[in-house]
Amino acid sequence: MPELPEVETYVRELAPQLAGSRVAAAQVFWPRTIAAPDADTFAACVAGLRFTSFGRRGKFMLLGMSDDYTLIVHLRMTGKLLMLPGNATPGAHTHVLLVLDNGRSLHYMDPRKFGRIWLTRRPETVLAKLGPEPLSDDFTPVSLAHALARRRAAVKALLLDQAVVAGVGNIYADEALHRAGIHPAQPGGDLDATACQELHAAIVAVLTEGIARQGSSLGGSGLQNYLRPGGAPGGFQEEHQVFRRTGLPCPRCATPIARMVIAQRSTHFCPSCQPAR
DNA sequence: ATAAGGCCCTGACCGC
DNA sequence: TGCGGTCAGGGCCTTA
Known part of the structure; x- marks a missing residue:
């Protein structure tokens, strides 16, 4: 599943391929993929825009476009963005197709159809509920402790709360908790x-290493739900160390x-390594 | 305000 | 081989 390191990898690999290109034509095959505006408006509006900047916030991909628009993409479980030849036929799971003016096309593919795409001039409204960016100075042991204070929910559940x-x-929640013990x-x-200090350090470490390794791809016994562009x-x-390793030996003990x-x-x-208290 | 459960979706997998 | 049932799971919504 694409999490922060996978989305960061997407942004880094898409940027040089998309920079400066213009959307020549757009097609939406599954309207619910477009969160806003409605699918018809989206297709009409995105056509003609040029990709200008590339960023990320949490698991949201932020593709800056001309005319002050931002194309926001959230891959959720099984979403993928693939750069293919401009004449590539959209597959069964291609829900949004952007044909570019550089001879290539960007295919949004998503078997589970959970992913969402926005085209907006106000990206902050989409991102309003997000907490601190974990690899920025906004995320500290103290800010984490503050977010967890007096909460009775399991720490794992809270780490999944964006x-x-x-x-x-x-x-990365499972891996960070293992690393922090x-x-x-x-x-x-x-x-x-x-514990908050150790958990903070563990979150930063597993995300940083995840980015360095270009994300986690899980296939074989499950869906191949993350591939690079x-x-x-x-x-x-x-x-x-632990994720989907049930019954296998802990690498540490x-x-x-x-x-x-x-x-x-x-x-x-x-x-x-992670005893209950 | 917080916590818990349902929902959206469909490929993969399991048992018969 | 074919078929039905079950599972996975991020974010949003509803309920308590």
Whole structure:
């Protein structure tokens, strides 16, 4: 699933390919993919715009366009953006197609259809509820402690809350909690200052390493739900300590990794390294 | 305000 | 081989 490192990889790899190109034509095949404006308005409005800047906020891709527009893309579970030849036929899972003036086309593909795209002059309205950006100075041990204070929900559930910290999803939440030695079901408000400091450092570390490895690609026994814009996989799955490693030995202590469900999400942890309190 | 559960979707997988 | 049932899961919405 695309989380912050996967989205960051997308932005970095798309930028040089899209910079300066103009949308020659747009087609929407699944209207619900377009969150705003309505699909017909979107297709008419995006045609003719030029890509001017490239950024990211949490798991949202921010593609700046001419005329002060921002194309915002959220891949959710299985969304992909692929750069293909301009005459490439849209596949069964291509829901939005942008034909560019540089001989190529940008295909938004998404088997689960959970992803959403906005075209707006007010991107801040889409991003309003996001918490601090975890790799910026806004995210500190103190800000994390403040966000967790007095919360009774499991710390894992709180890490998935984009208002607590933006960009962490199921993979990096499990990996960060393992690195910090914190049980995922522990109530967020029970973490003391030391635990918050360790969790903060662990979140920064796993996201930074995830970006360095160009994200996590999970396939084989599941959907291949993240591929880079050129179609290549990332490499961080090779570094996973706990995620989808139920029953396998913890790399640190060899105890079998356990699985539980928190906030309706599969949660993987080491019962020895992450003891319940 | 917070927490918990349902919903959207469909490919992959399992058991018969 | 074919078929029905189950699972996964981010963000938004509703409910308590």
